[in-house]
Amino acid sequence: MKRKLIAAIGIAGMMFSIAACGDSDDKSGGSDKAGDTKALTVWLTVDAQNNWPELVKAADAAIKAKHPGIKINHEYYGWPDKNTKLDAVLATDKVPDVVEMGNTEMLGYMVKGAFAPLDTSKLENSDAWLDGLKASVTYDGKTYGVPYYAGGRVGNWRKDIAASVGVKTPPKTYAELTSALDKIQKKEGSKFSAWYQPTRDWYAAMSFVYDAGGSIAKEEGGQWKA
Template sequence: MKRKLIAAIGVAVMVAGVAACGSDDKGSGKAAAPKEITVWLTVDAQKNWPELVKQADDAFTAKHKGVKIRHEYYEWTAKNQKLDAVLATKKVPDVVEMGNTETLGYLVKGAFAPVDKSKFENSGDWLDALEGSVTYNGKTYGVPYYAGARVGTWRKDVAKAAGVTKAPTTWAELTDALDKIQKKNGDKFSAWYQPSRDWYTALAFVKDAGGDVAKEDGGKWTATLSDPKSIEGLKTWKSVLDTYFHGDKNKDESDRYIVYGQGKSALIYGASWEGGAAADPKTDKTGKLKDNLETFALPGPNGDLLPNFIGGSDLVIPAKSAAQDLAADWINGFTDSAAQKVLISKGNLPNAKSLLAPLKDDPATAASARANENTWFVPTAPGWLQVEKKQILQNMLNDIAVGKASIEDATKAADEQINAVINAG
């Protein structure tokens, strides 16, 4: 996917950053061996699979005696701003978690060091969408960490109380069930808790209707949110919010699992780990979620599954890192088959096709695996990272949700903003 982009737009070969040298060891001219590595991860790892972090740390320190590991955790919304600042200095982290939609913009600028793909377990079988996100000009610049499916998660007890006894398989069944749940619980309850700024879901409706964010023609990308089919999808999305979401329409999805744990909603559509996180005793304020949650691949309005965004994370090594070999070794222990088993147990999808196949036969993971039968990804444009950084989509959706702008006016304005940055490398 990324290779096609590079071929299409003819981006010049990047000049890779030179790794910073360590200080001479007592004037011998030999660089001193690093005594510490710094690993940046998002708070997902800190909150939801800390045992995997410890597992990787223990394997690393057993092999590299005396080398310390310093972890820093960031919210997705703050990470890149911090990363941009430190990449301009000589003191950079040695491992950084990147969302797979974020990576290309940094690769174009030479921010990350190439890695030897053969040194990482399952590298011959990585998921295409993740491998493409770390591939640039025929070289590999990172390691896929995990993939994410988006699934419907609802409370069976709430559904049953409203007369619904099985998970929906069609859009008509879904809306009928939500109508019954909404009527049963009143207008202070959200039959579907759907934060307006969650652009992954909104764009799933756009894709379902045959629309898109942007299209490429002759190497140039042009925004298409104001096209009729895109508007059709956004009208369906808006009707979902107006009918079933009775909460703060200025919200994003970052704390969705926490809000869900408060017991004032029946359904969420989000990352497959969110239901489990909501059911954690620290989050579940109802005491009922653990035994009452059910996940399913969400049906879409046009007769297929709602198109599922292929999200996920990569692990990269900044080009200025003075501990690149150590960083690669830590990454290997954090992404190998044993690590993938932990991630699967938390509701994520693994980074390799061979590990994905068996999940469709396991009731605990079947919904996530099936959801990826109908998928989409963001435009592989050189300026896509700027679209995300400027939160153009989130702001457009927020304006629509709260009635600040009509769908037609909001999409036209968003298209103009996207066109200003999407082709800039």
């Protein structure tokens, strides 16, 4: 019996996904329903295992309270290994019922039809999802995942160096930031970097691109153009 993932859960970096025991390939008319499931297999990353195990337990408890007798089995994977394992089982009956996905991983699976759409009206707080997270689990007008968590980013601001060029408060806009950095760079000279980014991090870079109205790609006539 072929199983098909119903959803994937999104975060500002992740998603969940729920699988149905039967899908449209089942012609018997008696396909299993998710509501009849007596056990769930949940794939999470080692981040959840190491950093928020109590949250996982709380989620399990909430599900068991609504569905007495249900058993929940967890499997934990590293980010590099999870999708390789998922790809290997998608066409089998070993598909997990729930899988944590990164927001940048979602599109490929949604486009290929690995996930079935969700009815967001049945999901708590779906009207309060952050726009960025909602977009990461949406394709062609349909929702395929549920936001799981978002990661915060922190920038360090050297007040002493900024004050040396007359900048007394941290910048609040991109224009204020570049203006302050230009002043610092001019004062410190070519052997100093006013802006320090430890790696070629496209996550960080795209924040500025989006803020300026840009994007990685746009859809035109059914095709994506960079």
